[in-house]
Amino acid sequence: MIDYRLDWGLVTENLDRLMAGLGLLVVIAAFAYAVAMTLGLAMTLLRASRLPILRIPVAVVVEVLRSIPLFLFLFLVYYGAPQVSALVLTPFVAAVAALGLTGAAYASEIYRGALKGVDAGQWEAADAIGLSPFGRMRYVVLPQAFRIAIPPALNLLVALLKGATFVSVIGVADMFYVSRDISLQYFAPFELYTFSGMTIIAVTLSLAGAVAMLERRLDRTG
Amino acid sequence: MDFDFDLVLTSLPQLLRATRVTLGVTAVGFFAALVVGVILAAGRRSRLIPARVASFLWVNFFRGAALYVLVIWLFNGVAVATGILLPALVVGGLTLALLNSAYLAEVFRAGLDAVDEGQYEAAQALGLRPWDVFRRVIAPQASRIALPSVGNHMIDALKDSAILAVIAVPELMFTTNRIAQSTFRPFEMYVAAAVIYLILVNIIAALLRLVESRMGIEPTLATGTTLR
Structure with missing residues (x-):
């Protein structure tokens, strides 16, 4: 057996590259989150439509996206799209698209749940005081639905960041790509993966912790 | 766009063999997780402080970890450093x-917490021993509450298993990658794999709903609730 000697110096020497890789993960998650929250809202509105031709296809897409692994969907977008269309995506764009579309399906469920969470009496009361359908949404339903949606919507951001950790499999030069690159050059997989793994766990845990704290606060003042 | 359906048909036996690996590794991993999860939930309620601290650290560390990160770390990092x-x-x-x-x-902790305090008191008042309080009164109620979430996590675990392709576990995703690369038809292969995952997820969801209705539990969401 080979004698494996730890060399943590490799981590400190390459800290700037690793941190740039972490930054890229955060940027991908943030872009994907923006896509997810916007597209998810559109999906929710379409699913509430009275026209089956709008409602059914969107419902099917949401179900499919929630049923297939994100990991598989990433490969389908990156390798599959150029085969059947003129669309050649860079790894970065493919990562944002795959995470954003899958995220949108989950976001749409969050919005739907939040709208359902607003008591039916609130809708009726808004009608009774003579608000227009727009006014009912704007002044009565949405402010309450928004509050219900905050914790799950923030948890979606955490989930997207976790999902972003494997974008290096399609060649995005993130923290794990950099870790592999350095490991292959100097043979130090333990140090590099331990560092990048601990770093991403620290980031997701602090984010999740902040969400949990906010949730408790909303419950108290709710 | 031409969809090479013949390729899907000829690779179907390989995909189905790989699906067995997917189901096997998910089942074994998930069953082990159930056992350890019960121990951890008990640890969180233990009177011993070290047991509580250990369970807390374990749960929060692994809840923060992403599967890809953990599997790469164990397979490449830890294995090389320790020689195991x-x-x-x-x-x-x-x-x-x-x-x-x-x-x-x-999930188990939330299930236990959801059982009314009065149930413990009533069981004790009946003169049941602590173990019987748990086994005959608390556990049956807690497991009914926990079942829907356990089912959702089973679906999530199945979807997560696709990531094991990165360490060359010969499961569905890995096999799909291999065929996609050798035939230069990624679109067909990934769509085929997606359909298989879709079917598996829906079978589990349907079984879950069946069990839930048998137990008189309100049916829950069909597919995973967390992004995987």
């Missing part, structure tokens, strides 16, 4: 078990 080289399938099952034990521990 385990087969990919074992590392894959182990990783699924570690992550899901943390999620399930939280």
Whole structure:
């Protein structure tokens, strides 16, 4: 057996590259989150439509996206799209698209749940005081639905960041790509993966912790 | 656009064999996670402070970890540094078990918390011993509350298992990648794999709803609730 000697110096020497890789993960998650929250809202509105031709296809897409692994969907977008269309995506764009579309399906469920969470009496009361359908949404339903949606919507951001950790499999030069690159050059997989793994766990845990704290606060003042 | 359906048909036997690996590694990993999850949930309620602290740290560490990160770390990092080289399938099952034990521990904890305090008091008042209080009164109620979430986590674990392709576990995703690369038809292969995952997820969801209705529990969401 080979004698494996730890060399943590490799981590400190390459800290700037690793941190740039972490930054890229955060940027991908943030872009994907923006896509997810916007597209998810559109999906929710379409699913509430009275026209089956709008409602059914969107419902099917949401179900499919929630049923297939994100990991598989990433490969389908990156390798599959150029085969059947003129669309050649860079790894970065493919990562944002795959995470954003899958995220949108989950976001749409969050919005739907939040709208359902607003008591039916609130809708009726808004009608009774003579608000227009727009006014009912704007002044009565949405402010309450928004509050219900905050914790799950923030948890979606955490989930997207976790999902972003494997974008290096399609060649995005993130923290794990950099870790592999350095490991292959100097043979130090333990140090590099331990560092990048601990770093991403620290980031997701602090984010999740902040969400949990906010949730408790909303419950108290709710 | 031409969809090469023949390719899908000719690779179907390979895909189905790989699906058995997917189901096997998920089942073993998930079952181990159930056992460890129960132990962790008990640890959180223990009178011993070290048991509580250990369970808390375990649960929160693995809840924060992403499967890809953990599997790469164990398979490439830890294995090389310690010289303990385990087969990919074992590392894959182990990783699924570690992550899901943390999620399930939280599910069991929430289930136990949801059982009314009066139930404990009533069971004690009847003169039941502590173990019987748990086994005959608390556990049946807590497991009914926990079942829907456990089912959702099972679906999540199945979807998560696709990531094990990165350490060459010969499961569905890995096999799909291999055929996609050798035939230069990624679109057909990934769509075929997606359909298989879709069917598996819906079968589990349907079975879950069946069990739930048998037990008189209100049916829950069909597919995973967390992004995987």
